[in-house]
Amino acid sequence: xxxxxxxxxxxxxxxxxxxxxxxxxxxxxxxxxxxxxxxxxxxxxxxxxxxxxxxxxxxxxxxxxxxxxxxxxxxxxxxxxxxxxxxxxxxxxxxxxxxxxxxxxxxxxxxxxxxxxxxxxxxxxxxxxxxxxxxxxxxxxxxxxxxxxxxxxxxxxxxxxxxxxxxxxxxxxxxxxxxxxxxxxxxxxxxxxxxxxxxxxxxxxxxxxxxxxxxxxxxxxxxxxxxxxxxxxxxxxxxxxxxxxxxxxxx
Amino acid sequence: xxxxxxxxxxxxxxxxxxxxxxxxxxxxxxxxxxxxxxxxxxxxxxxxxxxxxxxxxxxxxxxxxxxxxxxxxxxxxxxxxxxxxxxxxxxxxxxxxxxxxxxxxxxxxxxxxxxxxxxxxxxxxxxxxxxxxxxxxxxxxxxxxxxxxxxxxxxxxxxxxxxxxxxxxxxxxxxxxxxxxxxxxxxxxxxxxxxxxxxxxxxxxxxxxxxxxxxxxxxxxxxxxxxxxxxxxxxxxxxxxxxxxxxxxxx
DNA sequence: TAGTGGTCTAGACCACAAT
DNA sequence: TTGTGGTCTAGACCACTAC
Numbered sequence: 001x002x003x004x005x006x007x008x009x010x011x012x013x014x015x016x017x018x019x020x021x022x023x024x025x026x027x028x029x030x031x032x033x034x035x036x037x038x039x040x041x042x043x044x045x046x047x048x049x050x051x052x053x054x055x056x057x058x059x060x061x062x063x064x065x066x067x068x069x070x071x072x073x074x075x076x077x078x079x080x081x082x083x084x085x086x087x088x089x090x091x092x093x094x095x096x097x098x099x100x101x102x103x104x105x106x107x108x109x110x111x112x113x114x115x116x117x118x119x120x121x122x123x124x125x126x127x128x129x130x131x132x133x134x135x136x137x138x139x140x141x142x143x144x145x146x147x148x149x150x151x152x153x154x155x156x157x158x159x160x161x162x163x164x165x166x167x168x169x170x171x172x173x174x175x176x177x178x179x180x181x182x183x184x185x186x187x188x189x190x191x192x193x194x195x196x197x198x199x200x201x202x203x204x205x206x207x208x209x210x211x212x213x214x215x216x217x218x219x220x221x222x223x224x225x226x227x228x229x230x231x232x233x234x235x236x237x238x239x240x241x242x243x244x245x246x247x248x249x250x251x
Numbered sequence: 252x253x254x255x256x257x258x259x260x261x262x263x264x265x266x267x268x269x270x271x272x273x274x275x276x277x278x279x280x281x282x283x284x285x286x287x288x289x290x291x292x293x294x295x296x297x298x299x300x301x302x303x304x305x306x307x308x309x310x311x312x313x314x315x316x317x318x319x320x321x322x323x324x325x326x327x328x329x330x331x332x333x334x335x336x337x338x339x340x341x342x343x344x345x346x347x348x349x350x351x352x353x354x355x356x357x358x359x360x361x362x363x364x365x366x367x368x369x370x371x372x373x374x375x376x377x378x379x380x381x382x383x384x385x386x387x388x389x390x391x392x393x394x395x396x397x398x399x400x401x402x403x404x405x406x407x408x409x410x411x412x413x414x415x416x417x418x419x420x421x422x423x424x425x426x427x428x429x430x431x432x433x434x435x436x437x438x439x440x441x442x443x444x445x446x447x448x449x450x451x452x453x454x455x456x457x458x459x460x461x462x463x464x465x466x467x468x469x470x471x472x473x474x475x476x477x478x479x480x481x482x483x484x485x486x487x488x489x490x491x492x493x494x495x496x497x498x499x500x501x502x
Numbered sequence: 503t504a505g506t507g508g509t510c511t512a513g514a515c516c517a518c519a520a521t
Numbered sequence: 522t523t524g525t526g527g528t529c530t531a532g533a534c535c536a537c538t539a540c
Contacts, residue, residue: 007462008509015452022451034525045511058309059449066526067518084501177501192497196447196490198310200273201266211258223501239447246497247442250335250428250474259528285506296530301508317507318537506538519525
């Protein structure tokens, strides 16, 4: 290892390998040099090469197979498309069902609904007061029987109390837009805030994430009717399996 | 450390600490237990506690301050809003200038334009053939003189060749939508694909990222006119500094 | 000066893959 | 059986912080 007081050796080695991967020199499924080869190349101890590899592993660029080697990972495949079309009428109206159908998979889900008082963060998103009554529904979405997405949604009971759509999954209409249409609340806009973080142990278990790299994408979605929030949800999915696509009109 | 053959000790410790952070028990700016405390608590060697901390550091949950301790990190602040409104007329028309203005910062940028032949990936996004001529422009955006965003855009010269807007930054109109309007190409839709990855050394240098955690958000944006792609761009920004917001109409 | 985190060495043991 | 990655020990040195 040449003297590089600026950056520690393990990060330097990680950067070298990262560059060779992103430049295409090391294609997906290609095998990285073995630890002992890296030790010789860079003149460092085994621990340093192991740590360099672990950096790339944490970034999701490579995966190690014990006894075989370290390999460049494949890219993700499922696509989650967000736009405002086709939400009102024909076919599957929930965004999840739409995506699953597009991917040729059978979409099913489990749910659990209960009334509760709005927490601070939820109240801000719904523009209500903390403690105001909301209907919370948690979802577990399955594609071909395999869990791929979790969601928690909150709706102000000030809007739905006493209506046929008070409990999201009991009424005739499916999907937030159609349900709100049913009680005369016309949703005209929605917002999504995607972000990335490490998954909780519960999410790891529920989504079958690798405990080695439990990264999830979290989407905070809010539906609006005439500027007033009528539903907000946290949608959680395996970050390695999902690509996000947003498609919007201009003007 | 109790016997847990299921998960290695360092990941178990990392999961414990992660849970205490996400649950709110350890608030932002709170100090984590010291390494020696963790060694006693879990009955492991120093190396294991160090590795557990390094996992949380890679996830961006904590930051170490040498000689002081490890602290829960603050959350991000800048917001990047995407929607199709206000792109056509008044005020700053580039999304970046709009965001900077919203944040009360002075927006400036540098650019460099050159003709080139479309690479495979760019050709797919622009629905042209590889090798077809495109105009490539690279941007470096500064907020209050500090670099915060990089971008590379490609436009098919089949559309702009010989027009006053052939070179993006030379004409009178600013912004893709206004420029295309100027030559009678009416952009009616755009698409964004956000994803996250480790930054390259060039990006680390250009954006002033921490070499310890060089995560960037990459947005592949494409503008369409009547279904035909007319511009595509890769926008790169510090993942820790940016929140993404998408706002879309329904129907 | 004592404590802290960040990096590194030089080993060890295990499970697993390829042969 | 040999090589590989994954985990872990028991130290060491340095730069830095807090006192």
